[in-house]
Amino acid sequence: MMRLYYTLILLFAVLAVTSCKKFLDVAPADRTGSSSFWQTREDVESAVINCYGFVFEKFNDFNSPVIPAVGDMRCGGIGGVVGAGQLGLGFKTISNNDLSNTTDLNVPERYNLVDIDDWAPYFESIANCNITLSEIEKMEALTDDEKNRYEAEVKFVRAFTYFYICRLYGDVPFYTEPYDKTPRPRTSFVTIFNTLIAELDAVKDDLPWTPSNTSDLGVRANRASIYTLIAHLNMWVAGFDKANQNKYWQDAAQKCLAVKNSGEFELLPLEETKRIFKGKTKESIFEFELNRNYGNTSRYVNLGQWMTHSPIVNYGANSDLFFSRELMERIYPPDKPDKRRDIWFYLPYVNNQTFMFLKQINVADPAGDWIFEDNLMIFRYADVLLLGAEAFANLNNNTEAISMLNMVRERAGANLFAAGAENLSDAIFWERQKELIGEGHRWYDFVRTGRVLDPNQALTYLTQEEFDRGAWTWPIDAKARINNPEIVLNLYWVR
Incomplete structure (x- = not known):
């Protein structure tokens, strides 16, 4: 330090x-x-x-795919190339939550997964x-x-x-x-x-709800981003400080409701997906901007960059990675309507590399290499609504919870929630899986809700003993102790 x-x-x-x-x-x-x-x-x-x-x-x-690796890949259900030296082998290892030695995942040097440590x-x-x-x-x-x-x-x-x-x-x-x-x-x-x-x-x-300069929309903090961060902090700590859960849920619920009641944000039609993820829209709460005009694009910041192929990018007929049929059927049941499945995926249940994930496809140069400029979404309005729905459901305020949940479902063309037909808490959790896939929330939602311990819900599940020993964390590089001998590493990952 x-x-x-x-x-x-x-x-x-x-x-x-x-x-x-x-x-x-x-x-x-x-x-x-x-x-x-x-x-x-x-x-x-x-x-x-x-x-x-x-x-x-x-x-x-x-050098290193931070957001995709830590937020979505650890949840399991990642398929892809597995030949020696190929990136798919390393990412499939992460998909099994095997981080015991992130310097030895048989991936090309340019992916440097050890950098995440x-x-x-x-x-x-x-x-x-x-x-x-x-x-x-x-x-x-x-x-x-x-x-x-x-x-x-x-x-x-x-x-x-x-x-x-x-x-x-x-x-x-x-x-x-x-x-x-x-x-x-x-x-x-x-x-x-x-x-x-x-x-x-x-x-x-x-701070104001939205900036006076529209070019700052979403990319600089505003009142909504602070309220949303407070809500997320509450919902995370509620999963670990269980004696005080009600306090955290109440604060999170009120913060999300305040964002909703501000009237400053809206859910855009899913047909405008490219505009949503290009950023700076009324759906944006907080994001980091990527724009080739500013010399600022990315190879690795969004998961979709490994899950596209021609004609989206000049990269052959196969994607490097794909979501497995098992995962896709779990998140998007084939017999239920959902425009997200229909718009965000090509061949969603094919279970091979002809699959494509089309949520993040603002390509800087379609004729060239796979350089993308979708903004890195941190918080979206849909996330706020579903987080608020979860908090209200935990407090047994089902009316507000269902209202927020159905706002997201209605935009997605999905069946609206009806009391008695589904378990509300489960419905909200899986709605977050549907809505936020590829945005770096999925692993953390499994961890903070405890669902990571349930093999019936998590493809990459942990035992209670593994969880307690820190298997949900990421390894810390031993060099953190060079200038600070007070540091104890995450021992679960120390061989």
Whole structure:
């Protein structure tokens, strides 16, 4: 951790240029590393934008498929190429939740799955946020309202980074002060999440529901993204702090309802799927932007990039990977209507590599390599509605739960929920599986609801003993202990 702080200021402009090309008017490195940098509102704007850049740099790593590997592949049901040295073998190993040695998965070097073990880039993001918050507080060029808005935005980015890494690794060191070089042990993520919920609650209304600049829609924090993150924090910790579940469910339910009642968001027709996942729509709550015009595209950030072939991309007649028939029939029963199955998939039950996943197919150059520019969706309005439905159902408020669930089903052309015909909690869970497939939520939904322990629901299931020993987490690279001997690795994955 210590060396991160010595280089952090110099990294501000560098990472902004490489990972947030949209925001080109950033201060050069020699200014951001000097005491004269923090002078104007424009300096603050550049620094705040860089907060997003740090974490996105990890997500959009051209060396490693972070989001697809950790969010969807671990759930099982991944088929694909299995020849020696092919990526399908490694990803199918992940699909069986075998992460015991992510340096030895027989995948091409360019996929670098071991990079996911390295949590240092996330702590760079957190340290950057801590420094930015400290400097904003001292800025005389800002009004109090401007300070409040910028601080709320940076606190969202910091809280989101902790939210992400705690779901990935479990307990982590907790840093909130600038230039803190203390080697800290791992703090319980329940404690961290409760701290973050309180912090975000204090600033949640300092941002508008939607930005005044439409080009910032979805890609910069707003009131809805803060409310949604608070709801997700609550729903995650409720799965582990069971003695206080009702408190978490109540807060999550009210936050999701507030987003719904704001009137600022809507579900777009599924026929407009390409526009939805290109981003910046009324369905967007928070996303990271990918755009070739800003030199910013991706090979690995979305799962669909391994599940398409000609004529979508110039990549032959087969996809590298596919969802198995067993998984597809479980999520989308063939005898039930669902426009998501019909629009998002080609040959959904074929069980071979002629299958295609068409949810994320904004291709930068269809005649060339498989470079995509679908925005990386973090939170969508459909996610908010289903998370709220789940919270209300847990509180036995079935009226509101069914209303939110049916908003999503109606858009999908699916059968509406009728009391007595289905178990409500199960219906909401599987609706999230249908709606959010490929967006990095599926594994985490199985873990936080405990369904990962049920072999009748999870293709890649865990025993209680495996779960308790940390099989739901990702391995942590041993180099995390070089500058912090207080760190204990995730021992389930240590051979």
